[in-house]
Amino acid sequence: MKAAVYREYSKDPTKVVKIEDIDIPKIKPNEVLIKVEAAAYNYNDLWGIWGEPIKIPLPHISGSDVAGTIVEVGSDVQKLKVGDRVVSHSNLSCRVCYECTSGREFDCSDRLVWGFQTGPLWGGFAQYTHLPEVNVVKIADNVSFNDAAAVSMVGMTSWHMLVGRAKIKPGQLVLVMGGGSGVGMVGIQIAKLYNCTVIATAGNKDKMDKCLEIGADYVVNHREADWYKKVREINKKLGQPGVDVVFEHIGKSVFPQEVALLKMGGTLVATGATTGYDSTIDLRYLFFRGTNLLGSTQGTKAELEDVMYWVSKGKIKPVIDTILPFSDMVQGHVMMAGAQQFGKILTTPQKL
Structure with missing residues (x-):
């Protein structure tokens, strides 16, 4: 072979x-x-x-x-x-x-x-x-081999992050960092499957536009120095004190700002750190706000089966x-x- x-x-x-x-x-x-x-x-x-x-x-x-x-x-x-x-x-x-x-x-x-x-x-x-x-x-007969391969690891990882670890609920405000990535694209769709409001970030206009196409309600450019201020402006527009869940895999360059964007009792779930591991946070955000910081990696076979079910129903599109x-x-x-x-x-x- x-x-x-x-x-x-x-x-x-x-x-x-x-x-x-x-x-x-x-x-x-x-x-x-x-x-x-x-x-x-x-x-x-x-x-x-x-x-x-x-x-x-x-x-x-x-x-x-x-x-x-x-x-x-x-x-x-x-x-x-x-x-x-x-x-x-x-x-x-x-x-x-x-x-x-x-x-x-x-x-x-x-x-x-x-x-x-x-x-x-x-x-x-x-x-x-x-x-x-x-x-x-x-996999179901109506799921192509290409779609199945494209969604398997990123879908399972994203499902485990949001459903298994963060335990998202309908109506929450979810910030999906790196919405143009493999996990980010599925993260957007899972959050919308749960009827959440989604703010996505991406690194250029083309990716920002495509995040909106696959379901994000709002999008900002995380490569801009004031990206987190734009997220806060969206929060104010929605009448929200902060985001409920941050879907994180970028790491050092954005981590402190992500923690600060969470509302009281909010949750950050992380599965990677492509810009570096040695980040810092203001610990007052952790204990005064009751912040939940969760790690996540891969997922269970059952979670992959959940993803493939929703792909077969057309609700998650690779x-x-x-x-x-x-x-x-x-x-x-x-x-x-x-x-x-x-x-x-x-x-x-x-x-x-």
């Missing part, structure tokens, strides 16, 4: 990521073999190629989001069969520890992100891949920027590094 392999780390993906011929993987008794029809890019694909912030197994196949058809099942597989249309659940955990059996597999001490931390040669950017049965979710043939798939890594796309970048391993 064809697979996108790199055998050394580099800041330039075009120098190390090559399409190679390797053997189709042999599955374990609890696994299924998937013919990959679509695979989506994530920022962790770049981290893997860079070897930062952690070193990952080499040689490596990246790719944590795939959708396709099951072509073989292991002897212990019970709920899936050959021919099922499926999408990957990339959170690999032990499933037997206290955290896992409490429904918190994302907190498992043995957790690995499939396609990022796994290997050698175990990821989604290949014509065939394998996963444990417990890490595969069926946004796709570019679909690349597999022979040109390394350009997806280049695009990710440039961060100019709006929507997910996909590659189609069966189409060279």
Whole structure:
């Protein structure tokens, strides 16, 4: 089979990521073999190629989001069969520890992100891949492989942030930072599914306009120095003392202002820090206002199933920027590094 392999780390993906011929993987008794029809890019694909912030197994196949058809099942597989249309659940955990059996597999001490931390040669950017049965979710016939791959990780992550952790309620005012990102686009749609008022932020006018197209009620440019003042102006217009929930993944450059924008008892839920980790906050906002600061990472298989249900009902619509043939798939890594796309970048391993 064809697979996108790199055998050394580099800041330039075009120098190390090559399409190679390797053997189709042999599955374990609890696994299924998937013919990959679509695979989506994530920022962790770049981290893997860079070897930062952690070193990952080499040689490596990246790719944590795939959708396709099951072509073989292991002897212990019970709920899936050959021919099922499926999408990957990339959170690999032990499933037997206290955290896992409490429904918190994302907190498992043995957790690995499939396609990022796994290997050698175990990821989604290949014509065939394998996963444990417990890490595969069926998709409805009316959900395309492209849409399923595009929404799987970002959808599950966003659902866990807003529904699982922040526990949003109808009528709340939600600030979705980085609305043009993968998680941000789904975050906007989940908040609207819950009948919330959404203020989104984005880094340029094109992305701002597209945030409005997918459901945001208001949008501001978070690259402007006074972006938070514009959010406050919207609050005043709405007669609100602050926002109920901040959906955060940008980090250092905006974190102090985000905390200050929360109303009494408001909640900030964070899943990343792309501009840096070493932020500061005024602790008076924490204890005088009863602020809730929540961390969030990945999500449960059940949360991915919730997302895929709403995709099948047309209430969450994956946004796709570019679909690349597999022979040109390394350009997806280049695009990710440039961060100019709006929507997910996909590659189609069966189409060279």
